[in-house]
Amino acid sequence: MPHVLVVDDDPVVADLVAFRLRRMGLEVTVETDGESGLAAVHRLRPDLVVLDWLMPRMDGLEVCRALRADGDPALARTPVLMLTAKSQEPDLERGFAAGATDFVAKPFSTRELVSRVTAALPAVPA
Amino acid sequence: MNSLAAPAAVATAVLGVLVVVLLVAVAAVHTSRARRLAAAQENRAELMAVVYDLLDDGDEQAVVDAPADLDEVLLHLLPQLRGADREAIQTALTRRGVVARAVADLDARAAWRRGRAATLLGSTAGRDHLARLTALLADRSVEVRCAAARALGRVGDPAAVHGLLASLTTARPLPAGVVGMAVLDLGTPVLPALRATLVTGSPAARALSADVVGLHGDVIAGPALAELLTDPRQPEDVRRAAATALGRIGDPGSTDPLAEVLVDVALPALRRAAAEALGRIGDPAGAPALLAGLTCPAREVAAACGDALVALGPEGSAVLADAAARGGPLGAAAAATLDAAPRPGLLVGA
Numbered sequence: 001m002p003h004v005l006v007v008d009d010d011p012v013v014a015d016l017v018a019f020r021l022r023r024m025g026l027e028v029t030v031e032t033d034g035e036s037g038l039a040a041v042h043r044l045r046p047d048l049v050v051l052d053w054l055m056p057r058m059d060g061l062e063v064c065r066a067l068r069a070d071g072d073p074a075l076a077r078t079p080v081l082m083l084t085a086k087s088q089e090p091d092l093e094r095g096f097a098a099g100a101t102d103f104v105a106k107p108f109s110t111r112e113l114v115s116r117v118t119a120a121l122p123a124v125p126a
Numbered sequence: 127m128n129s130l131a132a133p134a135a136v137a138t139a140v141l142g143v144l145v146v147v148l149l150v151a152v153a154a155v156h157t158s159r160a161r162r163l164a165a166a167q168e169n170r171a172e173l174m175a176v177v178y179d180l181l182d183d184g185d186e187q188a189v190v191d192a193p194a195d196l197d198e199v200l201l202h203l204l205p206q207l208r209g210a211d212r213e214a215i216q217t218a219l220t221r222r223g224v225v226a227r228a229v230a231d232l233d234a235r236a237a238w239r240r241g242r243a244a245t246l247l248g249s250t251a252g253r254d255h256l257a258r259l260t261a262l263l264a265d266r267s268v269e270v271r272c273a274a275a276r277a278l279g280r281v282g283d284p285a286a287v288h289g290l291l292a293s294l295t296t297a298r299p300l301p302a303g304v305v306g307m308a309v310l311d312l313g314t315p316v317l318p319a320l321r322a323t324l325v326t327g328s329p330a331a332r333a334l335s336a337d338v339v340g341l342h343g344d345v346i347a348g349p350a351l352a353e354l355l356t357d358p359r360q361p362e363d364v365r366r367a368a369a370t371a372l373g374r375i376g377d378p379g380s381t382d383p384l385a386e387v388l389v390d391v392a393l394p395a396l397r398r399a400a401a402e403a404l405g406r407i408g409d410p411a412g413a414p415a416l417l418a419g420l421t422c423p424a425r426e427v428a429a430a431c432g433d434a435l436v437a438l439g440p441e442g443s444a445v446l447a448d449a450a451a452r453g454g455p456l457g458a459a460a461a462a463t464l465d466a467a468p469r470p471g472l473l474v475g476a
Contacts, residue, residue, distance in 0.1 A: 019178050110207070
């Protein structure tokens, strides 16, 4: 079963996202700040990360950069779906430059999120 | 010695007791907080189960019957969601009476309650309460007025544009930025009203309408904007907003009035706006006026003219090179502009 890590400092949003992804048959882990999110990536080696941008301690962009710079090529290739209110053109440029795979803009539709997660997951090496 | 030892022992004992009491109190606070957090988490999990059911088209009565805490969860989620999820939450808030209570709160004595009610109605109530929200634009509290303006923008009824524009010039005017964002939220259906305002509105409304039609790239507004731009009776900020809007719209048909203002008007800020607009439009027909502006004593005007000539591309560069070859003060300014211009060729070769 594919494993998705959801990192969002808003527990209500994180719970809702986790609920929708579990309904897809995915295994989901939730973390509520960037630092613990990055630690969880190393610990759990998820197939995909759904990542908020604005978070305490370490923001989503820093997490994304750290992940892409990881010495382990498999970890560095983990797809990252940014779920964020920062969705203006310059934000998208910064996000993609940091290594984001795709964006879902807040306010978001959980149906769109599910579609984008589905699209990102097949790219994961078996 | 003995007479001093006894009070010291008592003081030490009292201090020790105080420390113990303090430690116990801190431990009690921590325990209580941990219990509260655990209870809140458990409560949230129960409420989220109701939310999940709601978003899965589940039992509507369960949503209506859920405890009052659900309102906070729904109100928290509402601005985060869109589409069918958002509609489901809006319906649930209406069925739970939250919208009706917000309507009642529009008359509350506390400003925070009026502001919260306006915000909530903007997110949930559709167009049913437009008149009440419009009336709130004249509220005694600026925070409430701003909340009402944002709410009207979110409701999205084009009819709100008149109240929003009028709020710029009442006894308690709203900040133009807040009104502008709300009017932008109303989208292109309000463009006819904004075009009319360019002609008949107050100066503040004309300036804001010019800004918004420019941001929408409304070509039809071009002639009215050009009228405002070239009319010396108009306030400077209105003319400047018209210049900027014409630049954003980008119609080469605006080159002549912009060039006329750049050459003939003595107001540096307006001339600068005209030069920037000419650069945005990119019509080589604006080059002579921009070249003449290069030697303007107002540095911001000269700099904007130089930037605009560079923005014209090869035609602008040719005009600058020709002027530089002829020398004199204009030639020196043209040469300096060319020197400062970015050179894509260097970047490619780097």
